[in-house]
Amino acid sequence: MKYLVYILKRLLSLIPVLFGISLIVFFLIRLIPGDPATTLLGSHATPDTVKELRSQLGLNRPLWNQYLTFLGHLVQGNLGYSYVYTSSVTSLIGAGLPTTLWLLVSATVFTVLIAVPLAVLAAARRNGIVDNIIRAIPVVGLGLPSFWLGIMLILIFGLKLGWFPVAGFGNTFSGHLQGIVLPGITIALALSPILIRSLRASLIDVLSSDYIVTARAKGISGSRVVFGHALRNAAVSSITVLGVNIAYLTGTTLVVEQVFSLPGIGQQMINSILGRDFPTVQGITMVFAIMVVVVNLLTDVTHAALDPRVQLT
Incomplete structure (x- = not known):
C-alpha cells in the first residue's frame, strides 16, 4: 500500500x-x-x-x-498538428515511441550484461591485473562518443561480418530483435563504464563487511557469497546510478536513432527541429520528460524494494 x-x-x-x-x-x-x-x-x-x-x-x-x-x-491530451508530417503529433509519437522504448530497454539489458560480470570479476580480483584492465575501461569508454561507437559497430558487425542489419528496425519480431542489437550495444557501451565503476566500488565495500567474513568462515563457496549475499546489497546504490544515467541518456537516443536510421521519436525530433515543426518538437519533448520522470520513479521504488532501510515518503 x-x-x-x-x-x-x-x-x-x-x-x-x-x-x-x-x-x-x-x-x-x-x-x-x-x-x-x-x-x-x-x-x-x-x-x-x-x-x-x-x-x-x-x-x-x-x-x-x-x-x-x-x-x-x-x-486535453491533444499535442497539436504537425506542420511537416501533416498528421497529428499524437499519432506520430504513437508510431515512433515503441521503437524508442525498444532501444532503451535493449540498452539497459546490454548494460547489465556487460557491467555486472566485469564489476564482479574486478572486485573479486582487486588490485590484480584483471582488475586494473577492467578499471581502465571506464576511462576509455567515457571518452568515446555514441555516434562514433555506432559507426564502428556498423562497419565491423554490419558491413564486414554481416551479422546484423546496418539500418532500420525490421518488419517482424525477429527483425526488431536483429535491428535493435547494435543500437542497444552502442548506448550500453557508453553507459557500462559508469555502472562498472559504481558496482565495483560497492562490491569491494560489501565484501569487506563482517557478515561476508562470517559467511566465508562457515565454508560458503566464494561464488555463493558474491552472488547470493554481496551482489544484492552492492546493487542497491548501483541501481540508482543506472536509473539516473538511463534517464540522462534518453536524449542519446536522438543521435543513435539517426545513426542507425531507426524510426523512433528521436529521429522525428531531429527532423522536426530542422523543419521548424514547433508542435512536434513540443510534443516529443513532453514525452521525453515523462519518460525521464517514470525512469526516476521506477529507480526509487526498486531501490526501496531492495533496501528495507529506505522509507518512501
Whole structure:
C-alpha cells in the first residue's frame, strides 16, 4: 500500500514539472532562427503567402495567446498538428515511441550484461591485473562518443561480418530483435563504464563487511557469497546510478536513432527541429520528460524494494 501511495504522490508532483517544461520548451523553441511558414513554403515563399500561412497556423497571434492554446490542448491530451508530417503529433509519437522504448530497454539489458560480470570479476580480483584492465575501461569508454561507437559497430558487425542489419528496425519480431542489437550495444557501451565503476566500488565495500567474513568462515563457496549475499546489497546504490544515467541518456537516443536510421521519436525530433515543426518538437519533448520522470520513479521504488532501510515518503 505504501508503494502505491508513494507512486501517486510522485505522479501528482509530475504536474508542476510538466507545466514548467512546457513553458520552457514553448518559448525556447521559438528562439531557433527561421520561420516555420517560410520553411514550409520553400522556394514558393512570397510575403503574401507567408503571411497567409502564418495566419492559418496561428503564428501571427501573440506568444502568450499561442501558449495558452497549446496548454489548453495539452490538458486535453491533444499535442497539436504537425506542420511537416501533416498528421497529428499524437499519432506520430504513437508510431515512433515503441521503437524508442525498444532501444532503451535493449540498452539497459546490454548494460547489465556487460557491467555486472566485469564489476564482479574486478572486485573479486582487486588490485590484480584483471582488475586494473577492467578499471581502465571506464576511462576509455567515457571518452568515446555514441555516434562514433555506432559507426564502428556498423562497419565491423554490419558491413564486414554481416551479422546484423546496418539500418532500420525490421518488419517482424525477429527483425526488431536483429535491428535493435547494435543500437542497444552502442548506448550500453557508453553507459557500462559508469555502472562498472559504481558496482565495483560497492562490491569491494560489501565484501569487506563482517557478515561476508562470517559467511566465508562457515565454508560458503566464494561464488555463493558474491552472488547470493554481496551482489544484492552492492546493487542497491548501483541501481540508482543506472536509473539516473538511463534517464540522462534518453536524449542519446536522438543521435543513435539517426545513426542507425531507426524510426523512433528521436529521429522525428531531429527532423522536426530542422523543419521548424514547433508542435512536434513540443510534443516529443513532453514525452521525453515523462519518460525521464517514470525512469526516476521506477529507480526509487526498486531501490526501496531492495533496501528495507529506505522509507518512501
